[in-house]
Amino acid sequence: MTNEQILSEIREANLTYLMLAQSLIRQDKAEAQFRLGMSEEAANMIAALSPAQVLKIASGTMLLCRFRVDDDIVWSLLTNHSTNKVDNDSTTKLHASILMAGKFAETM
Numbered sequence: 001m002t003n004e005q006i007l008s009e010i011r012e013a014n015l016t017y018l019m020l021a022q023s024l025i026r027q028d029k030a031e032a033q034f035r036l037g038m039s040e041e042a043a044n045m046i047a048a049l050s051p052a053q054v055l056k057i058a059s060g061t062m063l064l065c066r067f068r069v070d071d072d073i074v075w076s077l078l079t080n081h082s083t084n085k086v087d088n089d090s091t092t093k094l095h096a097s098i099l100m101a102g103k104f105a106e107t108m
Helices: 003-027 029-036 040-048 051-058 072-079 089-107
Strands: none
Touching: 003 029, 003 040, 003 051, 029 040
16 A cells, blocks of 8 residues: 555545544434543534535544554453453443443543
8 A cells, every 4th residue: 555545545534534423423422422532522623613624624644533442451352352252242342342431431
């Protein structure tokens, strides 16, 4: 993949992320804040962006979204690759969601 292709993919990801974020925020702001891991102030700013502003922000070369999972335990639960593998996929995903919700609450 060339550098220009990578930058194009970043711009596309940014646009998709901002459009998804706006849609989620406008539908249910509290749930969007939880799902996107953002503050109320950030949610308000994103919700208020005009289409032209969304396009301008998305056209940058810095990726706007990031992985919130920086914990080995959560990654192990999400991928179900731990040595103590649990067969119930729903339980492991629920456990990962609970851990991530706790991290979200800590940042607020």
